Amino acid sequence: MPRVYGGPAGWISVLVPAAIFVWFLQFLAPVAAGEQVLIGTDWVPSMEIRLSFLIDGLSLTFGLLISGIGALVTLYSTRYLGNHPEYPRFVLFLLLFMVGMLGLVLSDNLIALFVFWEVTTISSYLLIGFDSDSAKSRRSALQALLLTGTGGLALLAGMILLGNAAGSFELSEILTMGDEIRAHEHYVPILILFLAGAFTKSAQFPFHFWLPNAMAAPTPVSAYLHSATMVKAGVYLMARMNPTLGGTEPWFWALVVAGGFTTVFASLLAVRQTDIKQVLAYTTLMALGALTLFIGAGTSSAIKAAMIFLVVHSLYKAALFLMIGIVDHETGTREVDRLRGLARKMPVTFVAGALAAISMAGIPPFFGFIGKEFLYKAGLELEVASLWVTGTIFAASVLMFMAAGISVARPFLGRTPEALAATHEGPAAMWVGPLVLGGLSLWFGLFSDLPEQWLVAPATWAVYGSTAVEVDLYLFREVNAAFILSLVTFAVGFVLYLARDRIRALLSRIIEANPIKFDPGWDRVLDGLKALAEWQTRLLQSGVLQRYMVITFVTLAIGMGVTIWTKDALGPLVLDLAATFDGLVFMHWAVLVFITCGALLTAYTSSRMTAVASLGVVGIGVALIFIMFSAPDVAITQLLVETLTVVLVAVAMLKLPNLKLRNEERRPGHAALSLVVGALVTVVIVAVVQDDIDRRITDYFEIASWPEAYGRNIVNVILVDFRALDTFGEIAVVVIAALAAYALLRGKRPGRVKRGEDD
Amino acid sequence: MELLVAIMVGVLVAASVHLMLARNVLRFLFGLILISNAANLTIFVSGRLTPEAPPLIHEGTDAPLQTVANALPQALVLTAIVIGFGLFAFALALVYRTYQNLGTLNSDEMRLAEPKGEVGK
Numbered sequence: 001m002p003r004v005y006g007g008p009a010g011w012i013s014v015l016v017p018a019a020i021f022v023w024f025l026q027f028l029a030p031v032a033a034g035e036q037v038l039i040g041t042d043w044v045p046s047m048e049i050r051l052s053f054l055i056d057g058l059s060l061t062f063g064l065l066i067s068g069i070g071a072l073v074t075l076y077s078t079r080y081l082g083n084h085p086e087y088p089r090f091v092l093f094l095l096l097f098m099v100g101m102l103g104l105v106l107s108d109n110l111i112a113l114f115v116f117w118e119v120t121t122i123s124s125y126l127l128i129g130f131d132s133d134s135a136k137s138r139r140s141a142l143q144a145l146l147l148t149g150t151g152g153l154a155l156l157a158g159m160i161l162l163g164n165a166a167g168s169f170e171l172s173e174i175l176t177m178g179d180e181i182r183a184h185e186h187y188v189p190i191l192i193l194f195l196a197g198a199f200t201k202s203a204q205f206p207f208h209f210w211l212p213n214a215m216a217a218p219t220p221v222s223a224y225l226h227s228a229t230m231v232k233a234g235v236y237l238m239a240r241m242n243p244t245l246g247g248t249e250p251w252f253w254a255l256v257v258a259g260g261f262t263t264v265f266a267s268l269l270a271v272r273q274t275d276i277k278q279v280l281a282y283t284t285l286m287a288l289g290a291l292t293l294f295i296g297a298g299t300s301s302a303i304k305a306a307m308i309f310l311v312v313h314s315l316y317k318a319a320l321f322l323m324i325g326i327v328d329h330e331t332g333t334r335e336v337d338r339l340r341g342l343a344r345k346m347p348v349t350f351v352a353g354a355l356a357a358i359s360m361a362g363i364p365p366f367f368g369f370i371g372k373e374f375l376y377k378a379g380l381e382l383e384v385a386s387l388w389v390t391g392t393i394f395a396a397s398v399l400m401f402m403a404a405g406i407s408v409a410r411p412f413l414g415r416t417p418e419a420l421a422a423t424h425e426g427p428a429a430m431w432v433g434p435l436v437l438g439g440l441s442l443w444f445g446l447f448s449d450l451p452e453q454w455l456v457a458p459a460t461w462a463v464y465g466s467t468a469v470e471v472d473l474y475l476f477r478e479v480n481a482a483f484i485l486s487l488v489t490f491a492v493g494f495v496l497y498l499a500r501d502r503i504r505a506l507l508s509r510i511i512e513a514n515p516i517k518f519d520p521g522w523d524r525v526l527d528g529l530k531a532l533a534e535w536q537t538r539l540l541q542s543g544v545l546q547r548y549m550v551i552t553f554v555t556l557a558i559g560m561g562v563t564i565w566t567k568d569a570l571g572p573l574v575l576d577l578a579a580t581f582d583g584l585v586f587m588h589w590a591v592l593v594f595i596t597c598g599a600l601l602t603a604y605t606s607s608r609m610t611a612v613a614s615l616g617v618v619g620i621g622v623a624l625i626f627i628m629f630s631a632p633d634v635a636i637t638q639l640l641v642e643t644l645t646v647v648l649v650a651v652a653m654l655k656l657p658n659l660k661l662r663n664e665e666r667r668p669g670h671a672a673l674s675l676v677v678g679a680l681v682t683v684v685i686v687a688v689v690q691d692d693i694d695r696r697i698t699d700y701f702e703i704a705s706w707p708e709a710y711g712r713n714i715v716n717v718i719l720v721d722f723r724a725l726d727t728f729g730e731i732a733v734v735v736i737a738a739l740a741a742y743a744l745l746r747g748k749r750p751g752r753v754k755r756g757e758d759d
Numbered sequence: 760m761e762l763l764v765a766i767m768v769g770v771l772v773a774a775s776v777h778l779m780l781a782r783n784v785l786r787f788l789f790g791l792i793l794i795s796n797a798a799n800l801t802i803f804v805s806g807r808l809t810p811e812a813p814p815l816i817h818e819g820t821d822a823p824l825q826t827v828a829n830a831l832p833q834a835l836v837l838t839a840i841v842i843g844f845g846l847f848a849f850a851l852a853l854v855y856r857t858y859q860n861l862g863t864l865n866s867d868e869m870r871l872a873e874p875k876g877e878v879g880k
Binding site (some may be wrong): 022097111370382543544545546549550553575577581584588592595596599600602603608611615618619622625626628629630631632633634637638644645648649652655656657667670671673674675677678679681682686687688689693696697698701702703705706707712713715718719723726727730733734736737738740742745 | 760761762763764765766767768769770771772773774775776777778779780781782784785787788789792795796797799800803804805806807808809810811812813814815816817818820821822823827828829830831833834836837838840841842843844845846847848849851852853854855856858859864866867869870872880
C-alpha cells in the first residue's frame with residue numbers, strides 16, 4: 001500500500017469511496033439475476049418527494065464506476081495535490097461531488113434526482129474554479145455552471161411535466177408507463193426539456209464548448225468529473241429515460257443527429273490539439289457523442305454496444321487523464337511537441353498509458369476492441385440511418401486510433417531529448433490508478449464474461465426495459481463485416497497517425513476559416529445579458545423617487561386593470577342608486593363631503609398650514625365613518641392617531657423650510673395616473689361589495705369570543721387573544737419605528753453636505 | 760352608502776397618488792397619510808357597513824343576539840392604523856433629519872448614495 005499524503009483528509013478521501021465500492025459489490029449478484037433493489041424513505045411527503053434509491057443494472061454500473069474510479073482518483077490526488085494549502089477544501093468538493101453523482105444515478109425520485117444533479121453542477125463549478133487566482137479558471141467554471149445550470153432548470157421543468165403526466169415522481173413507476181407517456185399531449189415538451197438538460201450536461205453539440213474549457217481544473221478532476229462520471233450524467237439520464245421517452249421519431253432523430261455530429265466534430269477537434277490534455281478532452285466529447293448516438297438508435301444491440309462502450313471509455317479515459325497528469329507533474333508540460341521518449345524514464349506510467357491507449361485504439365485483445373466491434377455491429381444492423389451511424393463511428397474510431405497514438409506513442413517512444421533527461425518515475429500513489437484501470441481494460445478484454453455478466457447485461461436490461469436481451473461478449477467469433485471494418489480502421493488510423501502534422505495543419509486552416517465560433521459567441525451572449533440587465537436597471541432603478549413612484553403606481557394600475565378585465569368584474573356591476581341613497585341622512589352626506597374636500601384641498605393647496613388642517617379634516621372624517629358604522633374602538637384609535645399625526649407634523653413644520661408645496665410644473669401625466677388609480681380602486685371596492693360576503697371567520701369569532709376567551713367586545717378579543725401574535729408584532733413595529741426615529745433625531749448633526757460635492 | 764364610500768375612497772386614492780408623485784418629500788408624506796386612510800377605509804367597507812350595531816356580546820349571553828357589524832375587518836383596520844402611524848412617524852423623522860443634513864426637501868437633489876451620472880454603472 002503506497003503511503004497516503006495529505007493528512008487525514010487524504011485517508012478519508014480514499015477510504016470513503018473504497019468503502020462505497022465494496023458496499024456496492026453485494027448488489028452484483030441480485031442485480032445480475034435481474035432484480036431491482038429499492039431503498040427509500042419519505043423526505044417531503046406533502047409534495048410527494050421521496051428519498052428513494054433504485055439499484056438496477058444501470059445505476060449499479062454507474063455506482064461501481066463512480067466509487068471505484070473515485071477511490072483511485074482520490075488516491076492519486078493525495079500526491080498530485082497533497083501539498084497544496086487548499087487540499088482539504090479540494091477533498092471536500094470532490095467528496096461532495098461524489099455524493100451528488102452517486103445520488104444522481106441511484107435516485108428513484110425525479111425531484112431527488114434533480115437535487116443531486118444540481119449538486120454535481122455546483123461541485124463541478126467549485127472544482128473547475130479550484131485555482132481561483134486564475135481568471136481563466138474562473139471563467140471556465142462560470143461557463144460550465146451557467147450552461148449546465150440552465151440545462152438543469154429545463155430538466156426540472158421537464159421532470160415536473162413528466163411527473164404530472166405520469167401521476168408519480170417515482171422512476172420505478174414511471175419506467176413502466178412508457179406507452180402512456182409517449183402518447184401524452186406533453187410528450188414533445190417533456191422530451192425537449194429533458195434533452196436540454198442531458199445535452200448541456202453531456203456537452204453535446206451545440207453546448208459542447210464548456211467541456212474543453214473545464215480542463216482548467218486540476219487533472220484528477222478532469223479525469224474524474226469531466227471524463228468518467230459527471231459528463232456521463234446526461235448519458236445516464238438519456239439511458240434511464242429510454243424505456244419511458246425513447247423509441248419515438250423525435251427521440252431517435254434528436255439523439256442520432258446531435259450524437260453523430262458531436263462524435264465526428266469532436267474527433268476532428270481532438271487530433272488538432274497539441275496539448276495532450278485537450279486531445280483527451282475532445283475525445284471525451286466524442287465518446288459522449290457516441291453514447292448519445294447509440295442510445296438514440298435504440299435497438300437492443302445498439303443499447304448493448306452503448307453500455308459496453310460506457311465501461312470501456314470510463315476505464316481507458318480516466319487512466320489516460322491520470323497518465324498525462326503524471327507526465328505534467330514530472331515534466332511540467334503537456335505539449336505533444338516537447339515530450340519524447342519518456343518510456344525509459346517513466347516505465348510504469350508508460351505501461352499504464354499504453355494499456356489504456358491500446359484499448360482506446362480498439363486493438364485486440366483489449367476491451368476497447370470488443371467495444372468497437374459491437375458499435376460497428378449495432379450500426380450495421382440498424383434499419384434506419386445505418387450508414388450515418390456506422391459512418392460516424394468509423395470516422396470517430398479512425399481518429400481515436402490516431403488520438404491514442406498522439407497521446408501515448410508520441411510522448412513515450414523514441415529518443416529522450418536533453419531537456420527531459422532528468423525526468424523520473426512518478427510516485428506510486430499516482431501510477432496505481434492508471435495501472436489498475438489500464439489493466440482492467442486488458443483483463444475485461446481477455447475475460448469478457450466478467451463485465452458481460454455483472455455489468456453490461458444488467459445495464460442493458462435496465463436501459464432497454466426488458467431482460468429479454470441476450471448479451472454475449474466475445475473477442476472474436478467469425479470474420480464478418482464489423483471485423484473487416486476494424487481492420488480498415490487500423491490501417492487508415494495508422495496512416496493518419498503518420499500524417500498527423502499535415503492533418504493538424506489542414507484542420508487548423510479549416511477551423512480558422514470557419515466564422516462561427518462558440519466560445520467567443522458565449523461571451524457575446526453574456527455581454528448581451530449584462531447589457532440587458534444594465535438597460536433595465538437604468539430604466540427601473542433610476543435613483544429618482546418620482547420615477548419609482550410612477551413605476552409602482554403604473555404597475556398597480558395594470559395589475560388591478562388586468563384583474564378587473566380578466567375576471568369580468570365590470571359586467572355584473574349594478575348601480576342601484578335608489579338603494580344607495582336610501583336611509584342616508586344629512587350626517588352621512590356631511591362626512592362624505594368633508595373627507596372629499598379635505599383630500600382635494602390637501603392635494604391642491606400651496607400652503608402648509610392649509611394642508612395640515614385639511615389632513616386633520618380627512619382623519620376626523622374617517623373616524624366619524626367608523627363611529628357611524630359601529631366601530632367605536634377603531635374610531636377611538638383613529639382619533640388618537642390623527643391628533644398625534646397633526647401634532648407631529650406641526651412640530652416638524654417649525655423646523656422645516658416654508659417651501660412652496662405646489663408642484664413646480666404641472667404634469668398632466670401624473671394627474672391622469674392619479675385619476676386612473678383612484679377610479680380603479682373605486683371599481684374594485686364596488687365589485688367586492690356587490691359580491692356575497694363570506695362571514696365564516698367572523699361567525700367563528702362571534703361564537704367563540706365569550707365561551708373561549710371570556711370577552712364581550714369581539715374586536716378586542718380578536719386583537720388580544722385570537723390574533724395576539726399579530727398584535728405583538730404590531731407593537732414590535734411601533735417600538736422599532738420609535739427607536740429608529742429616536743436614533744435619527746438624537747444623532748449629532750454631521751454638518752450639511754455642501755452643494756456641488758455630489759456632482 | 761357603500762357605493763358613495765367607494766367613490767370617496769377613489770378620490771382619496773387619486774389625491775394621495777398625486778401627492779406621492781411630487782418631488783417635495785413633505786407632499787409625499789401627506790400622500791402617505793392619505794393613502795393609509797384610504798386603505799383602512801377599503802378594508803372597512805369590504806366587510807360591509809352596518810349602522811348602529813357594534814360587535815359586542817350582551818351580559819348574560821354567549822353570542823350576539825342580532826346581526827352585528829363585521830368584527831374581523833375592524834380588528835384588521837385597528838392594527839393597520841397603528842402600524843400606519845408608526846410608518847408615518849418614522850418617515851417624518853427621516854424627512855426632518857434629511858433636511859437637516861442635506862438642506863433640501865426635493866427628492867431629486869437627495870443623491871448622496873446615487874450621485875447623478877453614475878446610475879446604472
